[in-house]
Amino acid sequence: MRTQARSGSALALLPAIVVFATLSAFSGAADAQRKERLGKEVVDAVCGACHVPGKDKAPKIGDAKAWAGRASQGLTALTDHALKGIRNMPAHGGSSGVSDIEIERAIIYMVNRSGGHWVEPVGGATPAVVRSSEMIVQNQCAKCHQSGQDGAPKIGDRPAWIPRLKKGLDPLVASAIHGHGPMPARGGMPDLSDQEIRGAIVYMFNYGLPATPPAPAARAMPADPHHKLVSGTDIYLGMVRAEAMRAAQAQVKKTSAAKVDIPSGKGYYHLNISLADNKSQVPVTDAQVKVRVSDGMTTESKALGLVAANNAVSYGNFFRFSSGNAYNITAEIRRPGVAGAIEAKFDFKAP
Ligand code: HEC
Ligand code: HEC
Structure with missing residues (x-):
């Protein structure tokens, strides 16, 4: 039950x-x-x-x-x-x-009565119809975003959406509200609320993901050492060995737009941080993420870029770790409209 x-x-x-x-x-x-x-x-x-x-x-x-x-x-x-x-x-x-x-x-x-096609709100209490993102996308946005008509980024085509998301989710929502070129204002559905448009965009971006986005968020255990909850943001650390990525990339055809340059040499890991709003579980894609890796003697600091990894959006970069050493990893996250940075600390021992 x-x-x-x-x-x-x-x-x-x-x-x-x-x-x-x-x-x-x-x-x-x-x-x-x-x-x-x-x-x-x-x-x-x-x-x-x-x-x-x-x-x-x-x-x-x-x-x-x-x-x-x-x-x-x-x-x-x-x-x-x-x-x-x-x-x-x-x-x-x-x-x-x-x-x-x-x-x-x-x-x-x-x-x-004057040429519009708006939908009447349901119920008395709510100011407008609460429509699911799926419904909005399937009934409206799919008209163009299903086939990619006129260059519309296709539903579920993350490599097509990621460059657009680099500006952040808010500018993208604003862009969809105003429309440009063949993209009509509010996707051609003038009665959509800003929130509904945001939901529709996130739905199109995440479409086809196997689990609730982002993937690791769904089954996080409270004691998961790779998960922190700071200021309402779920922060996940992922580590992928460069060797494993190289092997996987060799199998993928060169057409993959999300292809990353993997450094050669030993000890490299792709360190990725995924973020989700704890309440809505909507992935956070408009953050600036910096990571410091310290072994107690030296500290390396790098900005992470937005990448598609683990079938979800995360922020990643390559760091080198020496086998057997223990590291402190500090992620510093800044979000537009949020004062200051939030920090999450993780421990990592290189196997
Ligand atoms: C006493 C006359 C009058 C009545 C009654 C009236 N309106 Fe209007 N309405 C106007 C005028 C005049 C304008 C144009 C205002 C302007 O843009 O200068 C207008 C404009 C509007 C607009 C456009 C606002 C905008 O942002 O451009 C809406 C929406 C509207 N009315 C809705 C309603 C609704 C709903 C009702 C009934 C509940 C209603 N009106 C009753 C005179 C009236
Ligand atoms: C009539 C066709 C059409 C419909 C319907 C449509 N779109 Fe689009 N959309 C496009 C095209 C074409 C582009 C690419 C425009 C460009 O980049 O020049 C686009 C781009 C976008 C973008 C990216 C904007 C940017 O700045 O990169 C978003 C977000 C978007 N659409 C959201 C939606 C949503 C949400 C809906 C449904 C409510 C929707 N669209 C319905 C054609 C459409």
Whole structure:
């Protein structure tokens, strides 16, 4: 029973998908359980007074051009403006009896009557639909990212995503929000929240990984000497002998974009640090990672680069260790937007 509960996060997707499917099949149908009015009802009762005739330059319902520019701000921004009021648009459409969710529905209704394709939010409490990343990707992003249309990085193609992730996850999310070239703003789904876009990107990046990303995070034991939890960040140390990597690389065709230059000579290890946000278990890919290796006499310090290793993203570089010696390994991690660095110390004895 316990084990079933543990896999709950994966199973939790199922009801979400069912809810989504039900909603799209019956969208617009009156739902007796809902206290909130549907978008059309709110528009008929309140918003239509100005948005049907276009009073005071209110964007008219059905005027695709007037709505397209405004819709590109996304649902969150539009809702915020409609709740607080903007220029001649009164707060709550001038009717304090309209709930937040009703405002959202009314906006979605008007946008959809004006050439848009937005999805109505479910439920009363949540401000927007909670859609799983899988659903978003399969329903929308896959249109281009499945086949790699127009150079879109393919789902699960980590070598294609890693160079883009080098800028960090936040700039990538911002880039997807604004769109560029053949990549439409918000992936062509204007009502996606920033959080949903982030989830969709991480999903596309991690697609095909055998375990919950990053791979070592899933089964970490509390006493694992290669795992530290510092300031809400899971930090994992991995050591791979250069000899083993050379042997593996010899078997891989030269096409592998993630190919690394492996130093020759004895005693080299590829030291890699993987990071994950402890709460969400989302891999951290926007950090600066530096490592100091000390045997008590000498210290070697190097920056680690973003690499695809162990079928997940980590930060790595090569260090040389002498067989039989004990080392202190200190990882210093800086994240954008986080003041100072966090440090994790590991012990390593070279076999
Ligand atoms: C008294 C007239 C009036 C009513 C009633 C009204 N609106 Fe508006 N609305 C306006 C005007 C005028 C604008 C254009 C404001 C501007 O951009 O200068 C506008 C703009 C908007 C915008 C675009 C905001 C943006 O950021 O560009 C949204 C969204 C909106 N209204 C939603 C609603 C909703 C939802 C309702 C009903 C609950 C509603 N309005 C009722 C007059 C009204
Ligand atoms: C109409 C086709 C299309 C759809 C739909 C689409 N994308 Fe894209 N996307 C592209 C193309 C093409 C690129 C490559 C653009 C470039 O680098 O010039 C791209 C690039 C990206 C990038 C990388 C941006 C960068 O700065 O490197 C991200 C992130 C992204 N898409 C996310 C998404 C998400 C999330 C969705 C779904 C919500 C989505 N895309 C839907 C075509 C699409």
